Amino acid sequence: MSKEVKAWAATSPEKIEPSKITRRAPDDEDVAIDIKFAGICHSDIHTVRSEWENTEYPLVVGHEIAGVVSAVGKNVTKFKVGDRVGVGCMVNSCRKCDNCKEGEEQYCPNMVETYNAKDPKDGTITQGGYSQYVVVDQAFVLNIPQRLPLDKAAPLLCAGITVFSPLNHWKAGPGKRVGVIGLGGLGHVAVKIAKALEADVTVFSQTDSKKELALQFGADAYVATSDPKAFDKIGRKFDIILNTVSAKIPTEKYLSCLRRDGSLIQVGVPPEPIEIQPFSLLPQRNSIHGTLIGGIAETQKMLDLCAEKQIFPEIEVVPASYINEAYDRVVKSQVKFRFVIDASTI
Amino acid sequence: MSKQVKAWAATSPGKTEPITLTRRAPDDEDVAIDIKYAGICHSDIHTIRNEWRETTFPLVVGHEIAGVVSAVGKNVTKFKVGDRVGVGCMVNSCRQCQNCHDGEEQYCTSNLVLTYNSKDPKDGTITQGGYSQYIVVDQAFVLSVPESIPLDKAAPLMCAGITMYSPLNHWNAGPGKRVGIIGFGGLGHMGVKLANEPDAFTKLERKFDIIINTVSAEIPLDLYLSCLRRDGTLIQVGAPSDQLRISPHSLYIHRIGVHGSMIGGIAETQKMLDLCGEKLIFPEIETIPASYINEAYERVMKSQVQFRFVIDISTM
Numbered sequence: 001m002s003k004e005v006k007a008w009a010a011t012s013p014e015k016i017e018p019s020k021i022t023r024r025a026p027d028d029e030d031v032a033i034d035i036k037f038a039g040i041c042h043s044d045i046h047t048v049r050s051e052w053e054n055t056e057y058p059l060v061v062g063h064e065i066a067g068v069v070s071a072v073g074k075n076v077t078k079f080k081v082g083d084r085v086g087v088g089c090m091v092n093s094c095r096k097c098d099n100c101k102e103g104e105e106q107y108c109p110n111m112v113e114t115y116n117a118k119d120p121k122d123g124t125i126t127q128g129g130y131s132q133y134v135v136v137d138q139a140f141v142l143n144i145p146q147r148l149p150l151d152k153a154a155p156l157l158c159a160g161i162t163v164f165s166p167l168n169h170w171k172a173g174p175g176k177r178v179g180v181i182g183l184g185g186l187g188h189v190a191v192k193i194a195k196a197l198e199a200d201v202t203v204f205s206q207t208d209s210k211k212e213l214a215l216q217f218g219a220d221a222y223v224a225t226s227d228p229k230a231f232d233k234i235g236r237k238f239d240i241i242l243n244t245v246s247a248k249i250p251t252e253k254y255l256s257c258l259r260r261d262g263s264l265i266q267v268g269v270p271p272e273p274i275e276i277q278p279f280s281l282l283p284q285r286n287s288i289h290g291t292l293i294g295g296i297a298e299t300q301k302m303l304d305l306c307a308e309k310q311i312f313p314e315i316e317v318v319p320a321s322y323i324n325e326a327y328d329r330v331v332k333s334q335v336k337f338r339f340v341i342d343a344s345t346i
Numbered sequence: 347m348s349k350q351v352k353a354w355a356a357t358s359p360g361k362t363e364p365i366t367l368t369r370r371a372p373d374d375e376d377v378a379i380d381i382k383y384a385g386i387c388h389s390d391i392h393t394i395r396n397e398w399r400e401t402t403f404p405l406v407v408g409h410e411i412a413g414v415v416s417a418v419g420k421n422v423t424k425f426k427v428g429d430r431v432g433v434g435c436m437v438n439s440c441r442q443c444q445n446c447h448d449g450e451e452q453y454c455t456s457n458l459v460l461t462y463n464s465k466d467p468k469d470g471t472i473t474q475g476g477y478s479q480y481i482v483v484d485q486a487f488v489l490s491v492p493e494s495i496p497l498d499k500a501a502p503l504m505c506a507g508i509t510m511y512s513p514l515n516h517w518n519a520g521p522g523k524r525v526g527i528i529g530f531g532g533l534g535h536m537g538v539k540l541a542n543e544p545d546a547f548t549k550l551e552r553k554f555d556i557i558i559n560t561v562s563a564e565i566p567l568d569l570y571l572s573c574l575r576r577d578g579t580l581i582q583v584g585a586p587s588d589q590l591r592i593s594p595h596s597l598y599i600h601r602i603g604v605h606g607s608m609i610g611g612i613a614e615t616q617k618m619l620d621l622c623g624e625k626l627i628f629p630e631i632e633t634i635p636a637s638y639i640n641e642a643y644e645r646v647m648k649s650q651v652q653f654r655f656v657i658d659i660s661t662m
Contacts, residue, residue, distance in 0.1 A: 099576050107576045107600050169601070236455055260445050260453045263603065266594050273591045278582045281606025284445075284453050285516070287579065288604050290597025 001025050006346045007131035008320050009058040010048040016130070016323045018346075021060055023135050024122050031079050031141045032071040033087065037317075038129040039064025039154040040339040042185065042246070043089075045327050046269075047116055055116060062129030063089040063114040066144060066154040067343070076138045084144040086303070088157035089114055089293050091126060091140050103295040105140075130320070132346050142300055145307035152312040155185070155338040156303060158293065159313060163190035163242060164302040165294030166265045170240045172199040179203075179241035179257065180219075183210040185330075186244035186267055188337045189313050191217045193302070196309040202238070204254075213336075225250075231257065236284060238262055246270045251288070252280040260284045265291055313338050319345035347371050352662040353478035354636050355404040356394035362477070362639045364662070367406060369482050370469050377425050377488045378417040379433065383633075384476040385410025385501040386655040388532065388562065389435075389585070391643050393463055397587060401463055408476030408657075409435040409461040412491060412501040422485045430491040432619070434504035435609050437461050437473055437487050449611040451487075477639070479662055489616055492623025499628040502532065502654040503619060505609065506629060510537035510558065511618035512610030513581045517556045526557035528570060532629075532646075533560035533583060535653045539627045540618075554578055562586040571596040571604070579603040629654050635661035 002025045009019035026032045044061040046052050065087040069079050079085060092112035093105040100108050112119060115128030121137070128134075144153045163186055172178050178199045180190045187203070194201045195218035202221040203214040211222045223230050231253045239262050241254050246268040254264050255276070266274065266288060274288060281287065294302065305311070314337045318326055326339045353367040372378045390407040392398050411433040415425050425431060438459035439451040446454050459466060462475030468484070475481075491500045510533055519525050519541050527537040537558055554573050559565065562584040571580055571592070582590065582604065592604055610618065621627065630653045634642055642655045 104576060104601075260448075260450060260455075266597055269598070270594055273593050274597075275589045275591050278584070278586055278590055278606060281582055281604065282585065282608040283606075284455075285450075285605065285607050287606070288592065288597065289601065290594060290599065290603075291601050292598040 003133060005131055005133040007060045007127065008323055008346060009060045010055070011058045013048060013050045016048060018320070019058060019060070021127050021131060023133055026071055026073050026135050027121065028073040028075040029137050029139070030073045030135050031069055031076055031085065031138050032135050033065070033067040033085055033133065033141070034070045035065055035067040035129055035132055035134060035343040037066045037151045037154040038062040038341045038343055039158065040323070040326055040330060040341065041158045042330060043158070045330060048327070056125045059116055059125070060127040060130050061115050062131070063087070064154045064157045064159070065129035065134060066150040066157070072138070078138050079141060079143070084146070084150060086142040086144050086153055086157045087114060087129065087134060087136050087140065088142065088161060088299055091136050092120060095139070103297040105295050106293045130323070130341060130346065132343055140296060142296070142303055145304060147307040147310065148303065149312070151317055151340050152315060153303065154340050155189070155313040155315060156306055157299070159185050159189050159338060160193070160306065161294040161299045161302050162186060162267055163244070164193050165298055166240070166242060166267065166291040167194055167197060168294070168298060168301070169291070170263060170265065172197045172240060174198045176200070176239045177202070177237055179238045179254070181241060181243045181249060181254065182245035182268070183214055184244065184333055185338045188213070188217055190242050190244060191219050192311045193305070196305060196311050240265060242267050244268050248272060251276050255280045255286050258284060258286045261286070263287045263289050265289045267291055315340045317342050321345065349480060351478055351480040353406045353474065354639055354662065355406045356401070357404045359396045359401070359403070360394065362394060362643070364636070365404060367474055367478055369480055372417055372419050372482045373468065374419040374421040375484050375486070376419045376482050377415055377422055377431065377485050378480070378482050379411070379413040379431055379488070380416045380480055381411055381413040381476055381478060381659045383412045383498045383501040383659060384408040384657045385505065386639070386642055386646060386657065387505045388646055389505070391646060392585070402472045405463055405472070406474040406477050407462050408478070409433070410501045410504040410506070411476035411481060412497040412504070424485050425488060425490070430493070430497060432489040432491050432500055432504045433461060433476065433481065433483050433487065434489065434508060434615055435461055437483050438467060449613045451611050452609045477636070477657060479659055487612060489612070489619055492620060494623045494626060495619070495628065498633055498656050499631060500619070501656050502536070502629040502631060503622055504615070506532050506536045506654060507622065508610040508615045508618050509533055509583050511540055512614055513556070513558055513583060513607040514541055515610070515614060516607070517579065517581070519556060523555045524553055526554045526570070526573060528557060528559040528565060529561035529584070531560065531649055532654045536629055556581060558583055560584050564588045567591065568593050568596045571602050574600060574602050576600045579605050581605045581607050583607050631656045633658050637661065
């Protein structure tokens, strides 16, 4: 049965407000989920404010979804009613290309995003998690382990996997030195996960204001980059540097901190092109890479790691009525460190 | 015995002319080489025009050196008089850092000594390159040129050859891998021969594992990045003075990377020479007298050479 449910939708770039949406009837592969919590990701804001591609209004955003299974299609084997589950940034992909077959669905040319994408199942535009209920194909539903509270699990579905994937792919671990630029929604989770992977972690942030928190999260060192001499003493030390900020950074200075074959990995999505002198890549065969969320299997691995090591994001739970104000605070970096909407207030 | 020999030096930015050069007396580790051929590399031109960093004039450039051993120091075991040898872009390194230990001397973190325009730790002078009749180099930085490679054709391999070989080797170019090469000049044509995959890029689709950019001019980088498969990489080997501009979307969409790569280690250079000797892979060269150097530079700048100039040292 298709279902009409409450949601909060962007009706224009300026505003999110209460609304109703119709969710499709679950098919044989679908999992129907009662949403408990929905994290607010900066991508939601970019989309609502029409800063990226064409946004189809009205649109329900939200791709950090945590909830409980309320029904399953008859071919669903991985989940049953009552299971604690999550949904991240993707709800489908082609399943046939090399990327899909290799568990890297996020790189599928036909990957279907959780919101603002054309849903191949019914031809509608996908509507995200700021809602009471969602229906998702079992292949794109994650299991949330018991030891992970649902409100804390929500941000892991995007922020968590977005930083876990490069740390995993570039083999952060014992003996590896990881730099994290920015201590916000992505950055603070990166520090916690990198430490859980037993890497040595340094946080780069503009001023000393976040130093205490960085150290609390487990960082081994902290560099305040507004100090003009900040980079002088570092030397070629890092294997990976994750850039989580979406503002402009002194890219060449960070490249100069990389060991031979070290990489600067762009995690955030800055609006401007990255500009570098080619010479800054040559002397130690360094690179700049991009990365996009993570595959489903990898996301499950990340959730299991977080449950095992009790790694949680720092969250502020808010009622749905607070969304517009929360957006303003996210844009001003005034949240420690991720807002999570209590879906029962929707 | 130190030795005075003929050379061609840049005496001021842009101008190369005949001079006399003093080479140090070989020490116990040194190999003395009668140079037969010296390739002209675009780096030579950037240097004598002072386009990169502080060039100390007068300067003899040239880091694509092929010749014959004329004397060896008493600790030299790898070479003997009469051996056919080459010297590339480096003449020394610290030998102690991790990179040196790993055979990646070109990435030495404390003291990479370039073949020209670097401070030579052996005698404190500024290193002078291969546009000369004779040179003295530590045995650890001398390469053996296989018999099957003529010396004139070996010269460009010492820089162009290894510069292309190293990324192809490091990124495992081989059966099943698709390599794109941007630019079909001195570096590019060597890359094609080494990768053995002519005309690999006819349609713009995501098909390449690596794309090596050899051009020193600005190119539409994002377009090339869109041709890479997941985890593919664009490898910058040219050294343009312009910035690279990369849109973040081009990178995250398929976990793409943009890498730099610089020449290759000594062991790797020898491996490249042995491969070229075995498969008879030679650069396309135009041999010229020393008196033609300045004109050759002009033609390199206009990409009017197929594909590498090599100076016949006997004309000095």
